[in-house]
Amino acid sequence: MEYVYAALLLHTAGKEINEENLKAVLEAAGITPDEARIKALVAALEGVNIDEVIEKAAMPVAVAAAPAAAPTAGEAAGAEEEKKEEEEEKEEEASEEEALAGLSALFG
Numbered sequence: 001m002e003y004v005y006a007a008l009l010l011h012t013a014g015k016e017i018n019e020e021n022l023k024a025v026l027e028a029a030g031i032t033p034d035e036a037r038i039k040a041l042v043a044a045l046e047g048v049n050i051d052e053v054i055e056k057a058a059m060p061v062a063v064a065a066a067p068a069a070a071p072t073a074g075e076a077a078g079a080e081e082e083k084k085e086e087e088e089e090k091e092e093e094a095s096e097e098e099a100l101a102g103l104s105a106l107f108g
Contacts, residue, residue, distance in 0.1 A: 002031050003041050011050045018042060 006025040010017050019038050026033040 002026060002029065003037055007041060007045060008050070017045055 003022065003026070006022050006029070007017050009025055010021050015021055019035075019042055022038050022041065023033045023035075026038075
């Protein structure tokens with residue numbers, strides 16, 4: 001992650017993201033740079049519009065905050081079935097716990 005952070009720092013500062021600059025940022029942060037990772041990152045970022053990528057990455061957060069539409073009858077029935085299954089699983093877990101508690105009383 002440090003390598004990506006270094007690249008973002010260079011981008012924010014308006015500097016070119018190249019091997020020399022990445023190495024300098026990493027060394028300034030006290031990290032021993034790995035030449036192969038630096039070369040791979042520079043190659044991966046070649047031709048990438050970082051501002052556009054950041055904007056697209058932030059977009060789903062705003063979309064997720066939008067209120068959900070009311071469920072259809074089929075979705076509501078599916079949700080009820082899921083609730084019933086969850087309740088059954090909880091009951092099974094509770095009965096298993098009770099059985100284990102009874103066994104511990106025998107050996108306690």
